[in-house]
Amino acid sequence: MSTVQPLDLAAGASGTALPGRRRRFRGLPYGLLLPAVAVIIVALGYPLVRQVWLSFHEFGLKQQFGQPAEWVGLANYVELATDPYLWEVLGRSVLFCLVNAAVTLGLGLFIALVMQAMSAGVRIATQAALLLAWAMPVLAVLTVWQWMFDTTYGVVNWALTALGGDFSGHSWLIEPLSFFGIATLIIVWMSVPFVAFTVYAGLTQVSTDAIEAAMLDGAGTLARVRHIMLPAIKPVLAVVGLLQIVWDLRVFTQIYVLQRAGGTASDTNLLGTYVYRLGIGEGSFGMAAAVAMFLLAVTIVLTSPYLVTMFRQED
Amino acid sequence: MKIRTGLGLAVAGALALSACGQPAATTAPVPGATTTPAASAAAPANIRVWLNGTDTPQEARDFLKKTFEAQNAGSTLTIEEQQWTGLVDKLTTALSSDSQTPDVVEVGNTQAATFTTVGAFADVTADLAGWGGDDLLPGFVAAGSVDGKTFAVPYYAGSKAVFYRKDLFEKAGLTIPTTMAEFVDTAIKLKAANPDKTKNFSGFWFPGKDWRNAVAFIWDAGGDLATNTGGAWAGALSASGSQAGLATVQKLFTEASAAPKDGDEADTWTPFCEGQAGMISAPGWVRGLILSEENGCPDMEKNLGVFALPGSDGSSAPVLLGGSNIAVAAKSPNQELARKAVTIMLSTEYQTILAKAGLTPAKVSLASLLGDDESAKATIAAASNARLTPAAAGWASVEGAMILEDFMVNVAKGGDIAALAAEVDAKITDKLK
Numbered sequence: 001m002s003t004v005q006p007l008d009l010a011a012g013a014s015g016t017a018l019p020g021r022r023r024r025f026r027g028l029p030y031g032l033l034l035p036a037v038a039v040i041i042v043a044l045g046y047p048l049v050r051q052v053w054l055s056f057h058e059f060g061l062k063q064q065f066g067q068p069a070e071w072v073g074l075a076n077y078v079e080l081a082t083d084p085y086l087w088e089v090l091g092r093s094v095l096f097c098l099v100n101a102a103v104t105l106g107l108g109l110f111i112a113l114v115m116q117a118m119s120a121g122v123r124i125a126t127q128a129a130l131l132l133a134w135a136m137p138v139l140a141v142l143t144v145w146q147w148m149f150d151t152t153y154g155v156v157n158w159a160l161t162a163l164g165g166d167f168s169g170h171s172w173l174i175e176p177l178s179f180f181g182i183a184t185l186i187i188v189w190m191s192v193p194f195v196a197f198t199v200y201a202g203l204t205q206v207s208t209d210a211i212e213a214a215m216l217d218g219a220g221t222l223a224r225v226r227h228i229m230l231p232a233i234k235p236v237l238a239v240v241g242l243l244q245i246v247w248d249l250r251v252f253t254q255i256y257v258l259q260r261a262g263g264t265a266s267d268t269n270l271l272g273t274y275v276y277r278l279g280i281g282e283g284s285f286g287m288a289a290a291v292a293m294f295l296l297a298v299t300i301v302l303t304s305p306y307l308v309t310m311f312r313q314e315d
Numbered sequence: 316m317k318i319r320t321g322l323g324l325a326v327a328g329a330l331a332l333s334a335c336g337q338p339a340a341t342t343a344p345v346p347g348a349t350t351t352p353a354a355s356a357a358a359p360a361n362i363r364v365w366l367n368g369t370d371t372p373q374e375a376r377d378f379l380k381k382t383f384e385a386q387n388a389g390s391t392l393t394i395e396e397q398q399w400t401g402l403v404d405k406l407t408t409a410l411s412s413d414s415q416t417p418d419v420v421e422v423g424n425t426q427a428a429t430f431t432t433v434g435a436f437a438d439v440t441a442d443l444a445g446w447g448g449d450d451l452l453p454g455f456v457a458a459g460s461v462d463g464k465t466f467a468v469p470y471y472a473g474s475k476a477v478f479y480r481k482d483l484f485e486k487a488g489l490t491i492p493t494t495m496a497e498f499v500d501t502a503i504k505l506k507a508a509n510p511d512k513t514k515n516f517s518g519f520w521f522p523g524k525d526w527r528n529a530v531a532f533i534w535d536a537g538g539d540l541a542t543n544t545g546g547a548w549a550g551a552l553s554a555s556g557s558q559a560g561l562a563t564v565q566k567l568f569t570e571a572s573a574a575p576k577d578g579d580e581a582d583t584w585t586p587f588c589e590g591q592a593g594m595i596s597a598p599g600w601v602r603g604l605i606l607s608e609e610n611g612c613p614d615m616e617k618n619l620g621v622f623a624l625p626g627s628d629g630s631s632a633p634v635l636l637g638g639s640n641i642a643v644a645a646k647s648p649n650q651e652l653a654r655k656a657v658t659i660m661l662s663t664e665y666q667t668i669l670a671k672a673g674l675t676p677a678k679v680s681l682a683s684l685l686g687d688d689e690s691a692k693a694t695i696a697a698a699s700n701a702r703l704t705p706a707a708a709g710w711a712s713v714e715g716a717m718i719l720e721d722f723m724v725n726v727a728k729g730g731d732i733a734a735l736a737a738e739v740d741a742k743i744t745d746k747l748k
Contacts, residue, residue, distance in 0.1 A: 061433045064411045065645075151575035152515055152586070169515055174523075174577040174728065262577035264724050265717040280404050281715030282746070283429070 054289035061283040069286075076290040085266075086274075086291065093249060093271040094298065096180060100251075101244040104188050105237070108195025113225065115200050127197075134193035142257045145186050149173070151262065173262035180268070186254055191247070195240050202236035203229060235310070242306040249299055252276065271295045359389030360649045362656050363417040367639070368399045370471075371421075375668040382659050390652055397421075403429060403711070410435045416646040418653040419660075425704045427458045427467045427640040429711035436466035436642040442654055443468070446661045450678045452638075458703050459640050469677035470660065471669050472638035474701045475528065475624075476693040478587065478601065479594045482618040486510035491620075495535055495627040499563060502571035505593040513590045518571040520592035522578035523727035526719040527635050528596045532567075533560035534633040534702055535626050540719070541705040541743055548707040548747035550740030552722075553733065561732045568727040576727040579720075588612035596624065598637055599673055599694040621689050623696035636701035638675065705747075712746040 055076055057069040080086045111130075115123050148155050149172045160167040173179045206229050214224050230237075252272035259265050259273065269277065271291065279288030362383070366376070376394050383392040395417065397405060403426055409415050410430065422430065430436055436459075443451070443465055452469040459467025477498075484490070487508035492498040506518030521528065530540060538557025541548050551557055568576070574586065584605045586592040595601075605611045605619060626632035641660060643653045659665055666676040670684035673691075675698055682698075685691040704710055713719065722739040726732060 061407065061429065061435075064407055065433045065435050066411065067434070151578060152591070169573060169575070171575055171577050174724065259717075260579075262575065264577070264721040266721045277716055281717075282712040283407070283715070284712070 051289045051292055054286050055293050057286050059284075059286035059289075064283070064285070072286070076286050077293075080287065080290055080294070086294070089269050089271060089274050090294065090298065092269075093295075094302070096184075096251075096270060097245060097248040097302070100184055100187050100191075100248040101241065103184065104191045104195055104244050104248075105241055107188060108192045108240070109199050109237070111192065111196040112199035112203055113229075115196070116203055130193035130196055133189060134197075136190075138190070138253050139257070141190060142186065142254060145182070146257070146261045149182055171262055173258060174264075176263070176267040179258065179263045183251075183254055183258055186258075187248065187251065191244065195244070198236060198240050199233060202233035206232045238306055238310055242303055242310070245302055245306070246299060249302065250295065271298070359387070360652055361391045361393055362419065362649055362652050364392060364394050364656060365397050365417045365420040366394055367397045367402060367421050367423075369396075370639070370674065372668060372672045375665055375672075378665055378668060379656070379659055382662075382665075383656055386659075387652060387655060392656060399423070402426065406430065406435070410644050410646065413646055416644045418647040418649050419641065419643055419656050421470055421639050421641055422467065424455055424458045424469075424472075424636065424638045424640050425714070426711065427642070428461075428706055428708065430642070431459055431461050431466040432708040435645055437645045437647070437650060437653075438464050438466060439468065439643060439654065439657075440465045442657075446658060447678050450680050451661075452675075452677055452679060454636050454701065454703055455638065455640055455677070457706065459642065461708075467640040467642035468657065468661065470639040470641040471666075471677055472636060472675040472698055472701075473598045473673075474634050474637055474675075474694065474697040475531075475596045475598055476621050476690075476697045477594050477596050477624050478605070479620050479622065480587075480592075480618050481620045483510050483593045484620075491622050492625055494625050494629050495532075495563070495632060498625055499567060499571070502567060502594060506571050506573070511590055515573045515591050517573045517586065517592045517594075519567055519594045519596075520574050520583060520586050521567050521572035521596075521727075522574040522580055523568065523576040523724040524578060524720040525580040526723045528580065529561075529564045529723055529726075530704075531596075531624060531632050531634040532563045533557050536560035536563065539705070541707060541710075541713075541747060543705070543707070548705065548709070548744070550743030550747075552736035552743075553740050558732060558736065561726060561736065564723075565726050565729070565732060569729060577724045584611055588615060596634075599675075599690055602690055603673070621693040623693045626700065631696045631700040633700045633702045634697050636698070636703050707747045709747040713743055716742075716746065718742050718746070 056071060056073060057063070058072045058075070059069045063069040111126075115126060118126065147153070149157075151157070151169055151171045154172075156172075157167040157170055160170075172182050210228050210232075211224060214228055219227070250272050251270060255268065255270050255273050256276065259268055265273070265277070271294070275288050275291045275295065278284050278291060364379070380392050380394065384390065402423070406420060406422065406426075409417060410420070439446075440463075443456075446468060452472055455467075455469030455472065456465060459465055459469075479491075483505065487505055487510050489501050489505060489508075492501045502519035504518065506516060509516045533539065533552075533556070536556045536559040538554055538560045539551045540557075542551040542554075552561065573591070580597075583592075583595045583597045584601055587595050587605060588611055599621075602619070602621070606613050606616055624632040624634055641657055643650065643657065647653050661677055663678075663681065666678060666681050667684055670676045670681060673685070673694075675694060676682065676684055682695055685695060704714075718739060722735060725735050
């Protein structure tokens with residue numbers, strides 16, 4: 001994005017500075033757009049084309065070492081579609097994504113609303129805490145969470161045991177449901193700050209006149225939130241919700257790291273880790289590319305209602 | 316990847332600089348200049364050797380570089396250190412590139428088959444006799460061979476032995492087991508006795524994902540992970556021998572171990588130093604980690620004993636053979652020079668340096684170089700009956716999909732062995748097709 005903006009500005013500047021000679025420089029705006037378009041084609045287009053190409057070929061380690069790849073048509077897709085495991089992973093991914101996006105959005109919205117009612121000092125402290133959580137490097141965060149829930153030495157097991165429970169040597173990752181609970185905890189913890197800040201920024205733009213008028217008319221807090229604030233920040237919520245769904249659907253790092261810490265990989269694979277295990281782990285690049293196409297399709301399907309609303313709002 | 320390559324180059328650069336500091340280099344103002352007449356038929360070049368981790372001691376690296384450059388006037392040799400983690404991914408990309416390929420690579424012995432079958436390594440069958448022939452560790456030559464041709468040769472070996480707490484054995488009135496049955500019995504009794512009353516105490520520390528240790532019990536009982544009948548590989552965990560071995564494994568998981576049922580075998584020295592394990596199974600070099608000031612517990616030395624896992628027949632149990640292979644990259648433009656570097660790495664002088672660092676030499680005749688202390692004896696005994704993972708072309712897929720880790724976790728949880736084995740056999744057979 002940052003590469004596109006200065007070019008747009010440059011195109012605009014040349015247009016306004018030379019109004020009389022615009023005709024002579026008709027090619028210039030297009031010429032200036034060219035580098036940006038080229039960057040997009042190379043950075044986004046090539047991998048996409050390559051992925052589509054791979055998904056139609058039998059491409060393994062042998063092909064990686066120069067043997068010709070065999071065109072197999074839809075064979076990779078057929079094999080995946082008839083493998084119940086893919087549908088299991090797909091269903092798991094969609095469910096995980098929706099739960100995470102909903103919890104993140106709900107919690108983020110709640111924190112943003114509460115931040116409005118806070119005194120300045122408390123609010124700044126809250127914002128600093130949120131910012132720190134948001135700014136932490138993912139792998140550092142995961143290491144800390146992993147240690148906290150460690151089976152043998154974890155502080156969570158220690159605390160729960162000290163409180164009278166029997167959690168000595170309890171593994172939090174061995175059962176898939178518990179595994180995804182921990183994963184959700186970590187992902188929500190990491191994503192809530194972004195939602196809270198964005199929604200809070202949106203809330204500061206809600207007209208105070210409208211809120212005052214509503215208060216005079218006797219509207220309670222809930223009514224003010226429902227009928228004035230939420231409709232006003234709907235576009236913000238739509239964008240944030242869209243991003244959360246995209247992010248939570250292609251989640252990889254958190255699941256991958258937790259799988260290495262414990263649990264069983266086959267019961268906890270989501271689409272992201274499944275693509276990795278097929279491609280890098282097993283060397284079936286063709287199959288991995290086909291799963292990645294499924295991931296792309298699901299992303300489009302899940303986000304299309306949002307996209308439609310957003311485009312409507314822009315008109 | 317780029318960052319890693321950069322790091323590798325930086326390390327290589329640092330190595331090259333340090334080499335320039337040696338007096339020998341100062342006499343030749345431009346080392347590696349092409350004006351020097353080549354002593355051999357091959358054109359002078361820079362040979363890039365990839366070594367993994369810090370396993371190869373610095374003394375061996377210096378020896379390799381110095382000897383190679385003395386023998387091949389005009390040519391240089393650069394060692395680039397790679398990480399064990401993610402090595403297969405990196406080799407996959409580097410070995411398939413004409414411009415980026417290293418000339419000589421070290422690869423884990425169980426990873427070798429992944430590359431020998433796809434044409435990533437050069438055929439070195441003709442060089443075998445000159446490198447030691449039948450004296451080379453046979454298991455490693457087998458791991459690097461396909462259809463009678465050899466693509467990778469042994470570099471060093473190292474198998475797991477059992478480290479135990481002498482003091483705890485004494486307090487519990489136990490002695491070193493001499494058969495498999497005695498070992499299982501000792502492990503269970505030690506956990507029950509828990510002489511120091513430690514929390515989460517294991518007689519034998521056995522985390523659930525540790526299939527590399529579990530396979531020794533399967534092999535000892537006459538089973539296997541996969542078998543080849545008439546050219547077709549199939550999972551073999553449902554066979555009666557495997558089932559008997561798995562029953563032993565499950566017994567150890569539930570009655571002798573308090574390790575996490577979904578944990579892996581990394582950092583085995585931590586529970587050992589914490590006093591939470593009476594026995595652990597680990598490679599010989601772990602002794603150094605247990606006794607290190609930084610990570611370990613040096614005061615444990617008087618209590619630290621080692622023995623080779625005993626088999627049912629009273630000799631050493633067939634444990635998984637650990638170690639490295641070495642190969643020449645098929646795409647390397649310097650085939651002849653690369654082979655000369657391998658010749659040095661398999662020389663008696665070079666292998667002696669490795670042996671002094673506790674690595675089992677690549678040649679059977681050099682095994683005595685390891686010394687004769689308790690640790691060396693246990694290492695040699697363990698290696699005497701060591702075996703490899705199935706030599707199937709698709710074996711890397713089985714490991715890549717973490718099929719065995721998942722299976723062992725379910726065994727550790729106390730699942731039905733027969734049902735789980737049937738399920739996992741189908742998965743293994745599917746991957747080995």
